[in-house]
Amino acid sequence: MQTLRRVWEHLEESFIAFLLAAMTLVTFVYVMFNNVYTLFFSLADKWALSADFFNALGDHTLSWAQEMTWSVALTKAMFGWLIFFGISYGVRTAGHLGVDALVKLTKRPVQRLLGMLACLCCLAYAGLFMVASYKWVSAVMTAQIGAEDLAQYGVDVGDIVIIVPIGFALVFIRYLEIFYRLFTHRQVGLGLADEAGEASKLASGHEERH
Template sequence: MSVSGYTPSGPVGRVVHRAEEIFIALILGAMTLITFANVVLRYGFSESLLWGQEVVEILFAWLVLFGISYGFKVTAHLGVDAIVNMVGGGLKRGMAIIACLVCVAYAFLLLKGAYDFWAPFSNLNPTSGRWFPTGFEEARAQGYAVVRPVPIPFGKEFLENTFNWYMDGDTRVVEEYDYLPRVIPYLILPIGASLLLFRVVQATLGVVRGTRQRIITSHEAEDAVETAADKLARGEAVKKG
């Protein structure tokens, strides 16, 4: 499958690419089903899924944060390249590399912030240092925090034993969760930021090696639209033939 001119190479690349697309499709499907069920219950039976809206918002956040790295991989992000198109040759390539390095720095900072925000909810220590990690610093564990009124679909005992406990002297006390712990929905923060950093570094190496020209699609997606139109025209021609 090709998206925005992207074609996965090798068996591993194809499997990963397919898995990412399936994951995105599952999130979109779950959001649609939950919203549809809520509408039917509300207008047909005067009922509603109390946790429906919250779950849809969580899934939407997962979709966005996961989709950012996917967009870098398939060169689907839009960007303004008016100045870049005014120059040519080595200067254009140099500007593309500078843009890549800026994106790498931003993705790294985003990863640090994402981990530092998520860590207390998993009873881990966030990193110290304002811009770059210089170690770890102690923080108040917040593994007890939950997302109301979202229930725990499965793994309740595992989550309680892993995140919702404290030491009372020499005794390990495990408390019960009434709702889904925040560590689960917030997990997309370090995962999404890690994938973003990986894909940006991957795109930067592609620009340096000359296998791709930029990390964004053309201004106003003109090239993408033209490519899609050409493919559509070829498909219609094949059907008519």
């Protein structure tokens, strides 16, 4: 079980890294093509002997830039996938805002009970949106609506928004795991970032230096 969990965590991190790298690469190429053709036209005006060569390069680069309207749509789609796929990753890595300063003031059994209550609320939220988004995505995929600027490549809106129920399903599974740990006394809270504790440590360190 631990091996399977480690494999999934590595796949999760790799997929997020791939989305970030792909978004960066597509945006870089699009910006480059939209700026480099002006350089070629400037060189054509400056060097008359090679004007035809640089004008041809400028024309080709300009046409490539104009044809890359799909890049913006693709970047938006990947950003959406990054958001909904990254929710469960944020839960696992305690990447959300810590708002449990008052809970930390209570005794550990109380913290555990409050954690279980909060976890049940998160499960209800994730489950509700998972079911609702699945119905919505099913309707969208049945309609077969082409994605803007990506339909020419066979991409439908349903292919993009399918990440919504998948993302909430991953969140639901993550909170099931947390609830199990709370129930078996393996942890106390939801694993969110302890910002109050970090702030206290930073303040203590600052006072010691002075």
